[in-house]
Amino acid sequence: MTVIVNDAGFVADDFDCGFVALGDIAANDCGYGIELASDTPPTALAGLNDARMIRIDFPSFADGRGFTLAQLLRNAGFQGRLRAKGYVLADQYAMARRAGFDEVEISDTLAARQPQDQWQARADWQNNNYQARLRG
Numbered sequence: 001m002t003v004i005v006n007d008a009g010f011v012a013d014d015f016d017c018g019f020v021a022l023g024d025i026a027a028n029d030c031g032y033g034i035e036l037a038s039d040t041p042p043t044a045l046a047g048l049n050d051a052r053m054i055r056i057d058f059p060s061f062a063d064g065r066g067f068t069l070a071q072l073l074r075n076a077g078f079q080g081r082l083r084a085k086g087y088v089l090a091d092q093y094a095m096a097r098r099a100g101f102d103e104v105e106i107s108d109t110l111a112a113r114q115p116q117d118q119w120q121a122r123a124d125w126q127n128n129n130y131q132a133r134l135r136g
Helices: 065-075 090-099 108-113 116-120 131-134
Strands: 001-005 008-010 019-020 031-034 053-058 079-085 103-105
Touching: 001 108, 008 116, 031 065, 065 079, 065 090, 090 116, 103 108
Parallel strands: 019 031, 031 053, 053 079, 079 103
Antiparallel strands: 001 008, 001 103
16 A cells, blocks of 8 residues: 655545556546656656646655656646655655655555654745745
């Protein structure tokens, strides 16, 4: 099982449309979520603006390519839900939100090691960053 994390803490997964890999997308069909691997080339992101949700895999907490993909999608105008999935740590939550993610999907095991209060401590991501401290 998995746990969804957003600014409110641990929440139920309300996305019930399922996910398909980027290569399995049918033309003009956006009734499901799109699954992106962390090594997806940026050129493959074109035309994904109509997806209901895009979920980007984080195979390791040290693999930051998903943050770049999220930023590229948002800069290209994607306004749907953007979810990070996999090995994202509570300490990385603020960075994930600043990169454009709306939520994070983690395993039950990770949720047990990093409970909700650790994630909520980083939920004020807009004010708790280096630039905000300099402006403050």
